[in-house]
Amino acid sequence: MYSKEQKIIIANWKMNFTLSQAEEYCKKFTDLLTDDNVIFAAPSPYLAYLVNKFPDINFSAQNITSISKDFGAYTGELSARMLRSINIDYVICGHSERRKYFHENDEIVMKMATNILNNDIIPIICIGENSDIATKDRVGFLLNQIDNCVPNSSKSIIIAYEPLWAIGTGVTPTTHEISDIISEIKQYISKVAKNITIVYGGSVNSDNAPLLSKIELLDGVLVGGASLDFVEFMKIVKAYA
Ligand code: PGA
DSSP, rough: OOTTTTEEEEEEESSSOHHHHHHHHHHHHHHOOOOOTTTEOOOOOGGHHHHHHOTTTEEEESOOOSSSSSSSOTTTOOOOOOHHHHTOOEEESSSSSHHHOOOOOHHHHHHHHHHHHHHHOEEEEEOOOHHHHSSSSHHHHHHHHHHHHSOOOOOEEEEOOOGGGGGGTTTOOHHHHHHHHHHHHHHTTTTTTTTEEEEESSSSOTTTTTTTTTTTTOOEESSGGGGGSSHHHHHHHHHHH
């Protein structure tokens, strides 16, 4: 489980790697270091195996059902109770790719986050504006998203601020912009949820990680594409060491 004292680095592998590639990656990682503040969001079919094989690594699922049942006749669905039973401590929900390709909206994300918290798992709830909103009322949009998809809870919650226009594009907001947005979110969120960690995601790489790691209010990063290359990812981890 991550410590609040250190910043966290979440690697979102998305729909990548075979099991043997994932295993080889984890093996290389554990050979180099044990870092409690790194979390790997691996594809679901590999989770139970990886958790058993690498007990010192933190793993996250990438998605979960919005149906508020532990078990039942819901073909293809994956419940928080199932993830708890294989010792998964984190689940990403509301990623913009899920919102875009699978029509998951704030209402659905709120249900997922609630299911996750009810099973004592930490949700990594993704929020973020598109490029049009970024030039208009960005903060208003983000706070509204928080109202609609972050449960009112005293349990640990991770919010990933991921501007849609920064994901996979190589373009990022400036460190000032990120700092201002995180400050607004933190002030606002303290009214609804007390135990919040906020990370930034969107084109994080080994070039910008040293700068991002210095943003005081920011609690870490969520890395997509750059986490697939082991050497590149380790450079990002080192920027946070
Ligand atoms: P990226 O992805 O780092 O490739 O931009 C981030 C994400 O989608 O979470």
